[in-house]
Amino acid sequence: METSPVTCRTLEEFYHIDGHTFEKQYKETLSGFRNWEQLEHADEWILFPENIGPHLAIDESSLSNGELYTFVTNRDRHTHEESLVAAVAGTKSEDVIQVLKQINEKAREAVEEVTLDLSDSMRRIVTIAFPKAKRVIDRFHIQKLACDAVQEIRVAHRWDALQQSNEEMEECKQAGKSYMPYRFPNGDTRPELLVRSRYLLFKSAEKWTEKQKERAEILxxxxxxxxMAYGLSHSLRMIFAKNTIKDAARLSMARWYNKVDESRIKSFxxxxxxxxxxxxxxxxxYNxxxxxAxxxxxxxKIKLFRANLHGVVDKKFFLFRMAKIYGYPH
Incomplete structure (x- = not known):
């Protein structure tokens, strides 16, 4: 059976279509982007009231060039389909609240719990938009503050050690001597000790390797x-790790406050x-x-999506594709 030249040419064109042309065809024709009901305001906000549930999370994320969006998600959907409730440009509480108030008041009052970070803006959004919900500040943000405080002290000592090392080298140079830095029993110089201790300070002591134990003892x-700072950070981590009740945790936290007060460490x-x-x-x-998480x-997932696309050129189309994955049922 003979095939017409027209059919051959059409197939050849189909199989040799370049990626840029296909991408344009997908965006303009195949995807349904131009007929999207939220297209007009997508770069300012998108909303899926039907995805709301009793347990929500609110956080901010960057789409491109440090431009932040506030995302509200349904925790029970575990970042799968229908997990996205809202995405709003910026972090200004008034703007986010205005969008969330488009959701039926009864549905918003049915929200029982919202997890968030230490941001006052996020706290205000939750208080007004979901008035009956318990606010739960994420424990990992709290633990990160303590870890950062420990590292801040280590880094300050590291700069002092480098300065001391530079002064000793200069003295040796002036005296025409060869500079031989002091080394601790594990072979580290003082600046090396402080640099190489970074990771062990993030871990519990029982998880240290033998070399890390030796280094920690010297440090x-x-x-x-x-x-002292490491001890405070670790004891705070243990408060959250214990499977305890709220009143017991309150007492443990009060004791931790007393330790902080006695330590006189400014950052803590x-x-x-x-x-x-x-x-x-x-x-x-503890409820x-x-x-x-x-x-x-x-x-x-947003960051991975953004990386795979080599950045966000068209915010509306980016949010459309994200909405197709996380906003609508598949």
Missing amino acids: FKEYPDIQ NVIAATFYEHYDDILNF NRASN AAESFNA
């Missing part, structure tokens, strides 16, 4: 303030003051041991 002997005093302002929201973690997972 804590040389820098008692790092040891700042953390303690921050915790005091968010005390009830932090302790709400259901809820975290903002769903929001963090959603953010990670």
